[in-house]
Amino acid sequence: NAAIAETYLLNLSQVLHMLILAAFVPWYIGVETYGVFAALITLPGIIQSSFEVICVSLLAEYKRRDILAPVIVFFALPLHIITVIGFFWFLEPELAIFAAIMAFLLLARSYAFSIAIVSGVLTSKIVQSEAIIFFIYVLVCAACFYLDVKTVMMPILMVSLASLATSIFLTFASLKPVHLLAANPDVEMPRPNLLKFTNAASLRLFEDGYLSLSPLVLAVLFSPLVAGQFRIFVSVAKAAYKFFPFRYEVILRDLNNGTLSFKSLIIASIVFVAGAPVAAAAIRGFIFPDEHGLIVALIAVSGAVVASLAMFPAACATNHRMLWVAMLGLLLVFAAAAAASFTGFVIAFAFSTFVIMLSSLWVIHRAIGKNGAI
Numbered sequence: 001n002a003a004i005a006e007t008y009l010l011n012l013s014q015v016l017h018m019l020i021l022a023a024f025v026p027w028y029i030g031v032e033t034y035g036v037f038a039a040l041i042t043l044p045g046i047i048q049s050s051f052e053v054i055c056v057s058l059l060a061e062y063k064r065r066d067i068l069a070p071v072i073v074f075f076a077l078p079l080h081i082i083t084v085i086g087f088f089w090f091l092e093p094e095l096a097i098f099a100a101i102m103a104f105l106l107l108a109r110s111y112a113f114s115i116a117i118v119s120g121v122l123t124s125k126i127v128q129s130e131a132i133i134f135f136i137y138v139l140v141c142a143a144c145f146y147l148d149v150k151t152v153m154m155p156i157l158m159v160s161l162a163s164l165a166t167s168i169f170l171t172f173a174s175l176k177p178v179h180l181l182a183a184n185p186d187v188e189m190p191r192p193n194l195l196k197f198t199n200a201a202s203l204r205l206f207e208d209g210y211l212s213l214s215p216l217v218l219a220v221l222f223s224p225l226v227a228g229q230f231r232i233f234v235s236v237a238k239a240a241y242k243f244f245p246f247r248y249e250v251i252l253r254d255l256n257n258g259t260l261s262f263k264s265l266i267i268a269s270i271v272f273v274a275g276a277p278v279a280a281a282a283i284r285g286f287i288f289p290d291e292h293g294l295i296v297a298l299i300a301v302s303g304a305v306v307a308s309l310a311m312f313p314a315a316c317a318t319n320h321r322m323l324w325v326a327m328l329g330l331l332l333v334f335a336a337a338a339a340a341s342f343t344g345f346v347i348a349f350a351f352s353t354f355v356i357m358l359s360s361l362w363v364i365h366r367a368i369g370k371n372g373a374i
Contacts, residue, residue: 014133015239017133017134018239021158021235022231022235022236022239023232028141028144028150030150031228033224034228035219035223035226035227036219037155037156039219039224040156041102041155042215042216044083044106045208045212046208046212047083048103048109048110049208050201051075051107051111053201053204055071056118056249057317058071060253076107083100087103098156098160105160108163108167109163113126113129113166115171118249125173130166132162133165136161136162137162140154140161199317199320202316203252203313203316205316205327206312206313206326210305210330211238215231215234218337221337229295233295233302237306237309240276241306241310244310245268246264246268246310247310248310248313251310255314255318255364255367268307269303272303272306273303273307273357276301276303276304277300280297298346304356311357311360318367319363322359325355325359326352329351329355329356332348332351333349
């Protein structure tokens with residue numbers, strides 16, 4: 001019950017600002033321009049999410065902030081530098097500068113968030129940080145509306161300023177995480193190897209590959225318009241994820257502690273999987289009656305997407321064969337897109353998502369049985 005309450009406090013606080021970025025911004029600047037933003041944020045978003053799950057998993061295991069130093073030096077910064085070089089190679093200098101700043105601030109936000117979430121005492125502060133994001137999004141939207149700015153700079157500024165503000169807030173809001181996750185200079189710091197980094201980063205393969213990387217692939221194969229449409233679907237799925245009663249970090253933590261309830265998890269999964277086609281039918285009838293059928297088809301499987309977002313990291317951490325399941329599925333999705341256009345992409349995406357969800361449930365069920373949880 002405590003885990004579910006914590007999850008909803010964190011997730012519901014994020015819904016409003018997600019709706020601004022996923023609904024108002026595409027409407028205001030156009031779906032095609034929004035698709036350009038979706039392509040620009042793809043690689044920074046993948047690096048950020050991998051960095052965040054590495055931080056969360058290592059902090060949960062070692063309870064020390066200084067364990068993150070090698071992650072920053074040997075993982076986050078090199079990938080960030082490579083991404084920045086790519087920005088300056090392919091983009092205009094001004095846009096490349098702002099994209100590079102956005103990418104860096106996303107990493108800073110994940111560092112601060114990981115310390116706050118693992119400490120287990122800053123739920124209220126994290127909720128307040130989400131309110132800060134909402135305020136900044138509204139402020140930037142109002143300014144852009146007043147100045148008649150309808151370019152890709154609008155969402156870039158929104159994400160950058162919100163990441164900067166929340167990074168500062170979560171870092172200095174409380175000293176409790178500093179005490180709980182002390183550096184312990186008198187105790188020799190463990191040295192996680194490259195394999196541990198890789199294993200931790202792989203926990204987000206479903207989100208990074210299926211959701212974050214797909215807009216870039218669709219932009220290259222088809223057009224920014226298609227990428228923008230898929231990015232809107234991703235935002236809808238992630239907004240629905242905010243109502244799922246288990247965050248991936250909470251599942252990871254409680255599975256380790258032996259306190260995760262499989263009964264609650266499977267009930268939540270069934271409710272979301274069954275509810276998604278109903279939502280898709282309503283959207284089809286009232287919003288997109290004659291077009292966008294493939295996007296509606298994606299929404300019909302969004303329940304499985306939500307359940308996979310929550311469960312795959314824990315399942316992958318428990319059984320590394322899940323990584324190969326996800327990789328094979330991702331190859332199938334992109335191959336289908338290249339061979340059979342967007343229709344093939346949608347069919348392969350739906351099939352692979354259900355395979356990942358069911359496999360994750362099976363792995364977690366076995367792990368719970370071993371840990372003695374109910």
